[in-house]
Amino acid sequence: MKSSRRIFLKSAGLLTIGFCAGIPNSAKSASVFNELPESLKRHPNINAWLEVLANGNVRVFTGKMELGQGIRTAIAQVAAEELDMNINQVEIVLADTARTPDEGYTAGSGSMEQSAMAVRYAAAAAREKLLQLASAKMNLSPAGLSMSNGTVQSRDGKRKMSFSDILNGRQVTDKVDANVNLKSKANYQLVGKAIPRDDISQMTNGRYEYVHDLRFPGMVHARVVRPPSYGASLESVDENYVRTKADLIKIVREGSFVGVIANEEYAAMQAQQALRWSCKWSADPFRGSTESIPAYLEQLPASSEKVHEQGRIAAQSFQHSAKYFKPYIMHGSIGPSCAVALFKDGNLHLWTHSQGVFPLREAVSRMVGIDEEKIRITGVPGSGCYGHNGADDVAAEAALLAISFPGVHVRLQWTREDEHLWEPYGSAMIMQVSANMQNGLITEWVYSVRSDNHSTRPGGKANNLLPSRYLDRGFDAPAGGYSGGAYRNSQPYYRIPNQQVYAHLFRGPLRVSALRSLGAYGNIFAIESFMDELAAASKQDPYLFRLNHLEDPRAVEVVKKLRELVPKAETIRGEGIGIAFSRYKNSAAYCAVAAQVAVDEKTRKVKVKKMWAVIDAGEVINLDGVINQTEGGMIQAASWTLMEQVQFSGNKVTSDGWGSYPIMRFSDVPEVYVEVIPQPEQEVLGAGEAAQGPAGAAIANAVYRASGIRMRDLPLNKNF
Amino acid sequence: MKTFVLKVNGQTHTLEADADTPLLYVLRNQLQLNGPKYGCGMQQCGACMVLINGVAQASCMMPVSSVDTSSITTIEGLETKKGKMHAVQEAFVIEQAAQCGFCLNGMVISAVALLQEIPSPDDEQIRIALDRSLCRCGSHARILRAVKRAAKI
Numbered sequence: 001m002k003s004s005r006r007i008f009l010k011s012a013g014l015l016t017i018g019f020c021a022g023i024p025n026s027a028k029s030a031s032v033f034n035e036l037p038e039s040l041k042r043h044p045n046i047n048a049w050l051e052v053l054a055n056g057n058v059r060v061f062t063g064k065m066e067l068g069q070g071i072r073t074a075i076a077q078v079a080a081e082e083l084d085m086n087i088n089q090v091e092i093v094l095a096d097t098a099r100t101p102d103e104g105y106t107a108g109s110g111s112m113e114q115s116a117m118a119v120r121y122a123a124a125a126a127r128e129k130l131l132q133l134a135s136a137k138m139n140l141s142p143a144g145l146s147m148s149n150g151t152v153q154s155r156d157g158k159r160k161m162s163f164s165d166i167l168n169g170r171q172v173t174d175k176v177d178a179n180v181n182l183k184s185k186a187n188y189q190l191v192g193k194a195i196p197r198d199d200i201s202q203m204t205n206g207r208y209e210y211v212h213d214l215r216f217p218g219m220v221h222a223r224v225v226r227p228p229s230y231g232a233s234l235e236s237v238d239e240n241y242v243r244t245k246a247d248l249i250k251i252v253r254e255g256s257f258v259g260v261i262a263n264e265e266y267a268a269m270q271a272q273q274a275l276r277w278s279c280k281w282s283a284d285p286f287r288g289s290t291e292s293i294p295a296y297l298e299q300l301p302a303s304s305e306k307v308h309e310q311g312r313i314a315a316q317s318f319q320h321s322a323k324y325f326k327p328y329i330m331h332g333s334i335g336p337s338c339a340v341a342l343f344k345d346g347n348l349h350l351w352t353h354s355q356g357v358f359p360l361r362e363a364v365s366r367m368v369g370i371d372e373e374k375i376r377i378t379g380v381p382g383s384g385c386y387g388h389n390g391a392d393d394v395a396a397e398a399a400l401l402a403i404s405f406p407g408v409h410v411r412l413q414w415t416r417e418d419e420h421l422w423e424p425y426g427s428a429m430i431m432q433v434s435a436n437m438q439n440g441l442i443t444e445w446v447y448s449v450r451s452d453n454h455s456t457r458p459g460g461k462a463n464n465l466l467p468s469r470y471l472d473r474g475f476d477a478p479a480g481g482y483s484g485g486a487y488r489n490s491q492p493y494y495r496i497p498n499q500q501v502y503a504h505l506f507r508g509p510l511r512v513s514a515l516r517s518l519g520a521y522g523n524i525f526a527i528e529s530f531m532d533e534l535a536a537a538s539k540q541d542p543y544l545f546r547l548n549h550l551e552d553p554r555a556v557e558v559v560k561k562l563r564e565l566v567p568k569a570e571t572i573r574g575e576g577i578g579i580a581f582s583r584y585k586n587s588a589a590y591c592a593v594a595a596q597v598a599v600d601e602k603t604r605k606v607k608v609k610k611m612w613a614v615i616d617a618g619e620v621i622n623l624d625g626v627i628n629q630t631e632g633g634m635i636q637a638a639s640w641t642l643m644e645q646v647q648f649s650g651n652k653v654t655s656d657g658w659g660s661y662p663i664m665r666f667s668d669v670p671e672v673y674v675e676v677i678p679q680p681e682q683e684v685l686g687a688g689e690a691a692q693g694p695a696g697a698a699i700a701n702a703v704y705r706a707s708g709i710r711m712r713d714l715p716l717n718k719n720f
Numbered sequence: 721m722k723t724f725v726l727k728v729n730g731q732t733h734t735l736e737a738d739a740d741t742p743l744l745y746v747l748r749n750q751l752q753l754n755g756p757k758y759g760c761g762m763q764q765c766g767a768c769m770v771l772i773n774g775v776a777q778a779s780c781m782m783p784v785s786s787v788d789t790s791s792i793t794t795i796e797g798l799e800t801k802k803g804k805m806h807a808v809q810e811a812f813v814i815e816q817a818a819q820c821g822f823c824l825n826g827m828v829i830s831a832v833a834l835l836q837e838i839p840s841p842d843d844e845q846i847r848i849a850l851d852r853s854l855c856r857c858g859s860h861a862r863i864l865r866a867v868k869r870a871a872k873i
Contacts, residue, residue: 068820068857196816203821204809204828206755206795213754265749266741334759334767334856335822384820384857416760624816628862632819635858658764658854666847669860 036178039063040118043101046129047171049122050079056150056162057089060123063103064115065095065355066199068384069629069688071111073197074621077190078116082123082183083130084147087190095357095379105356105457107387107514109588109686112621117684124183125176134166185619185680192680194624211353211380212338216409219340220249222401223272224259224412226422227470229652230511231284234258234470238278245274252404257470259401261410272415284651288509294325294713297428302450302504307487311498313444318434320537322530325713326522328425328510328646330655332663335383336419337390340411341402348375348402352395353382356457360392363458364399367468367475386636388513389423390414392458393466400467417656422466425646426515427452428508429486431526435496440538442549447490447527448502454485454518456511466511485518489693492527493583494549510648517689520584521637524693525700525714528580532701533710542579542701554590554616555583557677561614562592565675574599575609578701580694589617589690593634595670595698599707606703606716608638608670611695616677618685623676626687630674633691639664641696642717724788728753729797739785744768746784747794755795755825759854766826766853770794776833778852795825798832808832811870812863819857826853831867840871 036044043049043063050060060079066072076090083090093099095106103115127147134152135142138159145152153160185191202208227233234256242251248262248271258279260271288296340351348370354360357377365372377395385391398412429451436444456478458464468475487503535545543563550556559581566577576599581592596610611634617626643662647655655661696714704710721736728751735750742761747753747770756779759767763778770779771793798806805813808831818824827850834841834849841849846867855863 068818070819194816196813197818200816200818200821201805201809201813203818203824204795204812205799205805206753206825208821209754210757210822212757213748215749215752215754264738264741265745266738332856333822334765334820334854335757336759381820383822386856413758416762416765628816628819628859631861632858635860636856639858657762658760659762663854663856664860665854666850666860666864669847669864672861 036121036176037114037117039101039103039114040121040176043118044175045173046122046126046176047173048101049119050126051171052163052167054164056164057091058083058085058150058163059091059093060119061093061100062115062119063095063101063358064111065106065353065379066381067106067355069111070197070622070625071115072199073195074112074625075116075119077195077621078120079123081188081190082120083127084149086149087195089150094381097357097361097375097377102358104359107355109584109688111686112684113686116621120182121176121180125174125180126172128180129172129174130163130166134161137161137166192620192623192678195622196624209380210335211340211351211382212335212413214340214351214380214411216340219409219411220261220263220405221265221268222259222261222398222410222412223268223415224257224397224418225272225275225279226418227256227281229284231651232281235280235282237275241278242271242274246271250405251275252401254400255470255472257400257467259397261401261405265413289649290645290647293327293428294430297430297450297506297508300506300508302506304502304504306500307503308491308499308501313446313498313500315436315444318444318446319436320534321432321434322533322712324431324526324529326429326525327714328428328512329515329640329644330420330425330646330661331386331389331423331515332661333383333385333389333419336414336416337394338382338411338413339395339398340409341395341398342409343402343406346374348399350375350377350395350399351380352377352391353380353385354391354395355385355388359457359459360395362460363392363462363465364396366460366462367396367465367473368399368403386516387426388455388457390419393422396465397467420656420661421653422511424456424511424513427454427486427512429519429522431522433526433530435530435534437534437538440540440548442494442496442534444498445492445496446500448504449487449490449519449523450504450506451486451519451522452506452508452512453481453483454488454512455482455514457513481513485514487523488518488585489520489523489582491586493552493555493586494546495551496549510646510653516636517584517692520582520689521640521692521696524580524582525696528582528694528697529700529712532578532697532704536704546581552583554679555581558590558592558614558616561675561677562594562612565612565614565673566594574601574706576702576705576707578698578703578705580697580701582693584690584693589615589685589687591615591630591690591694593691593694593698595695595702597699597702597706599703599709604707604709605720606642606699607668608642608699610671610673611638611698612673613691614675614677615687615690616679617687617690618679618682620676620678621684626676627674629687630691631672633688634672634695635664635669637692637695638670638699640692641699641714643715645715645718722785724784726784726788726792727790728792729794737784739783741784743770743779743782743784743787743792747779753794753796757822757825766830767823769826769829769853771829771833774833774836776830795828798828806832807873808835808867808870810873811866815862815866815869817859817862817866819859823853823855827855827863831870834867835871841867
């Protein structure tokens with residue numbers, strides 16, 4: 001392979017250029033490190049990212065949110081590393097419109113790639129500046145100084161100044177220079193290691209504060225009642241009935257938005273129950289049902305685009321074809337969404353577990369008609385979200401309630417039913433693939449994915465906030481969202497000379513948005529299942545078949561490593577091991593997964609017994625963070641693959657709780673094993689979404705090995 | 721409203737509440753014990769678990785009137801008075817057995833109850849004991865390791 005070869009990859013809906021193969025480390029590093037992270041380009045000043053506290057400790061500001069990925073520890077590691085501090089001397093402030101840089105959404109596995117890298121540069125620049133200032137104050141050359149634990153000292157140790165003494169009440173406000181000297185990776189003490197997260201100890205004693213746990217003096221509690229289906233509107237409310245049933249402060253109603261506010265949370269719950277009984281809603285037309293869904297989606301009008309073309313497809317017919325289906329699935333956060341809002345003296349303050357406080361502020365501003373400068377949004381961790389769940393919506397609803405009841409904090413807690421019925425789901429997808437082979441290699445490949453969009457995040461748009469549709473303020477139905485998500489990873493990462501990839505985008509019956517990995521899970525499920533089918537059809541070993549089509553050496557390495565890890569013998573009747581590989585977004589982390597399953601001979605029920613993953617996420621910041629994300633990614637994907645499908649019938653969703661939308665419990669959870677290939681000289685690649693796609697396909701491929709049955713429709717255990 | 725005397729984490733609290741109020745809301749809103757979490761309100765997810773006379777139970781549907789003679793322990797009450805962590809808490813920290821941690825209350829409470837009953841449980845017994853508690857992040861493998869470790873502390 002030529003060392004200068006470039007492969008063009010579709011990523012995030014834009015054409016980007018990815019380098020692969022054979023580029024010397026030094027050249028690679030230079031190309032990476034002359035380019036500042038986007039977050040830093042937008043907020044180039046050092047003090048946007050960190051400040052020195054009076055006690056000499058450092059406070060770091062990230063525009064990203066803690067979603068359970070351990071961002072606080074990872075970012076503290078990076079900052080402490082560059083400044084040669086103890087990690088306990090670094091505190092982290094999460095996304096807050098009044099305090100932190102605007103880093104958009106905490107999404108797309110970008111926390112390390114963007115925020116941690118911005119902090120790395122800012123901390124390195126702060127280090128240079130601190131040494132320079134200390135040098136002037138001590139009258140010593142910078143080379144004669146060293147830095148440790150928040151102080152700068154002379155080499156002989158006789159003279160010493162703390163960071164706060166050096167700055168004397170000021171902060172470092174210089175712009176970060178792209179040529180700033182970063183600490184040599186050979187000298188790393190913290191980065192790359194499995195530094196324990198200190199928030200976990202607070203979680204084990206109940207003292208970790210989620211947005212759900214915020215308590216303010218005089219805070220009142222709210223609940224909202226929603227239409228029985230997406231399209232119904234509120235015709236009448238018997239407010240007197242509600243008042244007789246609960247001790248409440250007020251009923252808030254505008255258009256079809258209706259909620260209750262009470263002093264006590266239980267009173268708000270009782271009022272919500274009474275309100276449910278006293279609301280009359282308009283009828284809503286038929287949309288479809290779970291049973292008829294693939295056929296229903298096939299006949300919806302779609303806009304088509306050619307996502308990728310390479311070489312030429314000459315064939316009129318194909319030796320191999322298959323069609324796969326992925327249903328609507330839920331984020332399924334364990335804690336239903338929650339927010340607190342305060343409207344006082346014309347200013348609105350929201351506390352939210354949103355993934356993007358800045359874009360939420362813009363959208364809320366439009367919805368409620370209050371200038372952005374008068375709105376502050378503070379990020380507070382919530383239950384893991386895995387994408388766009390009800391977090392933004394509940395914050396927008398809390399804002400409406402607080403504006404109607406100014407002066408006190410209003411806490412709105414969604415119910416389990418609110419979250420299950422109204423969160424925006426991960427879209428259903430139909431994937432069709434055809435191929436021809438010659439001499440055991442794929443020569444032609446035609447792929448199409450049919451799907452709804454994969455992100456309707458607020459992004460500044462009021463009509464993407466759930467409550468806007470209830471209001472009589474002229475907000476249209478949400479516009480189509482981010483279509484690029486549908487074809488994320490739709491292009492195979494294999495050497496196939498002639499390829500065509502199409503996307504057909506419809507507007508489906510259910511509310512949808514970004515769910516962890518967007519379309520990658522469905523596309524990789526299809527591509528990797530089909531690769532397995534082609535390997536079987538041509539009687540080739542599934543590892544070798546993939547290796548014969550891979551040219552990126554890092555991809556080759558993860559597949560080979562997996563082969564070393566996973567036992568070869570499949571001696572137990574009814575059991576099998578399947579494998580799959582992908583590179584997330586075709587430009588981020590590499591991950592190969594194997595699954596060992598048992599298939600019941602009579603019922604065909606699938607049980608996943610064990611899963612292995614090998615991941616190359618580039619430079620690792622927190623080793624245990626990468627392992628944790630990958631373990632969790634496999635387990636979550638096993639649940640999606642085996643059991644999950646949003647049920648709906650007629651005009652409404654019927655998956656209203658864990659009974660009607662079960663997820664994997666302990667009795668079914670597989671053993672998991674993760675191996676990380678560290679690449680300290682490479683770019684950091686987010687690890688949060690690498691495992692889901694290959695995990696799903698590995699399970700389906702294992703089912704084939706165990707039973708000879710090729711399952712192409714998800715979920716695999718839909719009949720149980 | 722009625723007056724109740726609750727024994728929680730070794731302390732006695734006198735409070736006013738509607739007799740039907742589920743224990744969860746009394747703990748969180750009146751006693752500022754936010755460890756137990758609201759997850760589903762239907763005893764299906766385990767996020768709200770507390771120990772009632774040593775037994776792990778969901779508190780989201782349990783009327784406060786039914787527990788006024790019981791000894792209630794929440795996750796906040798597992799540490800010793802001197803602040804030493806319970807073996808289960810220590811093991812969860814060592815194993816880093818969480819991502820978002822929202823389910824952790826139920827996991828820790830269930831594990832404490834299990835180990836009181838079966839000091840050295842096998843894998844199957846742990847899975848059964850924790851089966852009521854849902855985790856969405858996929859931290860199960862770590863949680864299983866943590867409970868096994870706690871049994872040895």
